[in-house]
Amino acid sequence: MKREYIFLGCIFIGIVMFFMFNKTDVYGEYSTDGKPRYNIKIMDNDKAKLIIDNQIVTVNYEEKNDRLELVQDDVYRVYREGVTEVYFEPQKDDKLLYNVVQNGEKITIGEYKKIEGSNGDSGEPSVFWLTIKSMFYGLVIFGVIMAMWIFIFSYIRKKNDHSG
Known part of the structure; x- marks a missing residue:
């Protein structure tokens, strides 16, 4: 099971690297x-x-x-x-x-x-990086909500075990 996670992580890193270094030199x-x-x-x-x-x-x-x-x-x-x-x-x-x-x-x-050193940066953020950032924030929020649910249900279970 851990191999699948490593494989998926490598694919994700590969995709990020592809989009990061796929800029043309024309800019x-x-x-x-x-x-x-x-x-x-x-x-x-x-x-x-x-x-x-x-x-x-x-x-x-x-x-x-x-x-x-x-x-x-x-x-x-x-x-x-x-x-x-x-x-x-x-x-x-x-x-x-x-x-x-x-x-x-x-x-x-x-x-x-x-002109030496110019890169054609428009100052606008890349849609790809905005998507990755939003996905990361969504994952963090999901993790916090899941941690809260686990804490609440473990507290309720512990309380029921002591009272019963």
Whole structure:
């Protein structure tokens, strides 16, 4: 019976490790020269911040075919007419290509270098860790309630044994 618990514990630890280390290296801040003032920030919550005309614009993206494609609604909201697709292509050496498809023609806006030490943290907690935390709190509450029930029933049983 103890082997089953050890096996389940190993599976649980394996799942936690998989989700913990499954982050892509694309997340982070990018600038044209790699210096600490970013032009593009790819965050871990499927959002990106872009600086367009000296304005910070937040857009949503989806990971498709080894590239990050901006959601179509954001493309129409942010870019001028004729732009039908906007995507980022991660390159080797921590670089990112910023591409736009306008009037059927692919145009590369630029190549951006990742800013050293940036990780693209959005500041929002991960849903996975919130779930694990809630499960842990539920287990603690369940344990406290069970301990109270055991204490109450053992007290009642002890009282009945002495009186009978």
